[in-house]
Amino acid sequence: MPQAMSADPTPVPRSQRAMTATWRLAVLVVVSAGIALVLANSLRVYFAQASELAEVRGQIAAEKDRIADLEDKLKRWEDPEYVKSIARVRLGWVMPGEVGYRVIGADGQPLDGAAIEEKAEEPPGQWWEKMWGSVRVADQPALAPEDEATPQPTPSPTPSETP
Numbered sequence: 001m002p003q004a005m006s007a008d009p010t011p012v013p014r015s016q017r018a019m020t021a022t023w024r025l026a027v028l029v030v031v032s033a034g035i036a037l038v039l040a041n042s043l044r045v046y047f048a049q050a051s052e053l054a055e056v057r058g059q060i061a062a063e064k065d066r067i068a069d070l071e072d073k074l075k076r077w078e079d080p081e082y083v084k085s086i087a088r089v090r091l092g093w094v095m096p097g098e099v100g101y102r103v104i105g106a107d108g109q110p111l112d113g114a115a116i117e118e119k120a121e122e123p124p125g126q127w128w129e130k131m132w133g134s135v136r137v138a139d140q141p142a143l144a145p146e147d148e149a150t151p152q153p154t155p156s157p158t159p160s161e162t163p
Contacts, residue, residue: 076082087093094100102110125133 088095092100093104105111
């Protein structure tokens with residue numbers, strides 16, 4: 001009995017201590033994984049909302065630019081000189097003492113200023129390729145179109161051929 005009543009605790013066997021540490025580690029890993037899953041979902045939602053917020057802010061900035069452009073156009077229309085210049089361009093008005101001209105395109109329709117300024121697209125390539133192409137074109141002059149549009153003369157009937 002003296003041994004049962006002694007104040008010194010009996011040491012725990014080493015295998016039992018290892019088993020207790022393993023269980024504690026397993027519980028710690030499971031709890032950490034649960035916390036990571038909760039945080040990962042929250043972070044995913046946070047980043048999705050942040051990208052949506054950035055997109056909406058971009059749309060707001062674009063709309064503010066559009067509003068500023070429209071307000072600028074409205075202010076220009078309040079200026080009588082701007083209205084006169086637009087009327088001159090769109091309606092072809094001229095001031096007293098001026099001479100008005102209209103440039104007619106190949107299709108017979110009048111061209112406005114924007115259509116006149118358009119340039120034909122240059123073929124892609126290096127400058128020496130373009131130069132050599134112009135030399136080839138100069139070596140082969142365009143053939144004159146055949147005179148199919150002019151009618152061929154037809155002989156008129158002579159008096160002896162009439163009945």
